[in-house]
Amino acid sequence: MVPPGRRADRTQFKPVLEEIRVPRLGTGRPRKKPDGLAADEAYSNGPCRNHLRRRGIRHTIPEKTDSQAARRRKGSRGGRPPGFDEERYKKRNTVERAINRL
Numbered sequence: 011m012v013p014p015g016r017r018a019d020r021t022q023f024k025p026v027l028e029e030i031r032v033p034r035l036g037t038g039r040p041r042k043k044p045d046g047l048a049a050d051e052a053y054s055n056g057p058c059r060n061h062l063r064r065r066g067i068r069h070t071i072p073e074k075t076d077s078q079a080a081r082r083r084k085g086s087r088g089g090r091p092p093g094f095d096e097e098r099y100k101k102r103n104t105v106e107r108a109i110n111r112l
Contacts, residue, residue: 043067
């Protein structure tokens with residue numbers, strides 16, 4: 011599924027995620043839940059992260075700079091920063107370049 015180019019990323023997140031099918035190595039229907047997801051900062055908002063957490067999907071999404079600053083300003087009430095695997099995020103670039111070729 012390719013969403014319209016001028017739509018907000020956040021509004022298209024759930025519909026695109028619902029269309030994902032992960033083929034099985036053997037027989038059986040494809041899985042609807044990927045093992046993990048890597049996305050850019052556009053998907054770092056609360057609703058996207060909460061949806062992934064509810065479905066049990068590991069994610070690698072960088073936190074926006076302004077979100078980091080807001081969290082730090084709140085001190086201990088700001089919560090802990092979301093986990094982020096920088097090495098895994100770097101591999102996302104390979105997929106993005108392949109999609110650009112299409």
